[in-house]
Amino acid sequence: MTAELLDGRATATTIREEVKAGVEQLEAEHDVVPGLATVLVGENPASQSYVSMKERQCEQAEMRAFGRHLPEDISQADLTAEIAALNADPKVHGILVQLPLPDHLDEDETLAAIALEKDVDGFHPVNIARLTLQGVEPTFAPCMPLGCVELLDRYNVGIKGKEAVVLGPSNIVGLPTAMLLLHRGATLNICHPHTEDLPGISKRADILVAAIDEPAMVKGDWVKPGAAVIDVGWSRVKDETAEKGYRVMGNVDFDEVKEIAGYVTPVPGGTGPMTIAMLLQNTLLSAERRAGLVD
């Protein structure tokens, strides 16, 4: 292996400890306990597991977690009213609506109902729009993209002036990651299903972000020697030899890429743990802003 591991698990542990220290200080000096409300609609098992992980880590960081588990058939009006109540609750500093929502609900309308100053997930349409503008900051940036950039920073991987390629323009990860890298001075290429010569374009990248949801698609010969490769994929792939009958894989063929890249994130243990760490960091920031301690 020639690449250095961008260890999301270890980095996220450090960030969670930093957040916990910040929470303790805020409570000791200002009598404020940051609170995160998680809104889960319906019974999607993956969403249930993500939300319970977020709530657990919130409590471990000594924040308050307010879980709102709402019925699958809730009306748009009732969901919007639940969010309005959380907007008005002073104990709540951050609100996260777990996606995807059931089909009858309007994602855009739901996310737009969250108060901007509590949008710690960074998915409010105004925050997404601000992310695309020069010289305007969102109140919060989305957590997985923020986690990708934070990992690069903590391993001193330079961004300014570098060529970045983002594979997959999803609203949740690809596009916002591209915008964060652009604002940090990277030169950007965003690839999508119609892009011709994905391997050739990928190979130009100093920073390659794989967000295409295709297990092990990025091969060693897609990667420029020494590049930083960030894998945001996560899928279960059948494997009879594994204890559970499956293996977790990202978008990157790790065994090949680790021999070529300068830095690479593992899956699991890369960008996944960073996402919740950034959510906790955003929630602390929201509470500090409300207390008038930071802008």
Ligand code: GUN
């Ligand atoms: N669904 C998948 N990822 C996310 C995320 O980061 N936030 C929310 N709210 N929903 C998701």
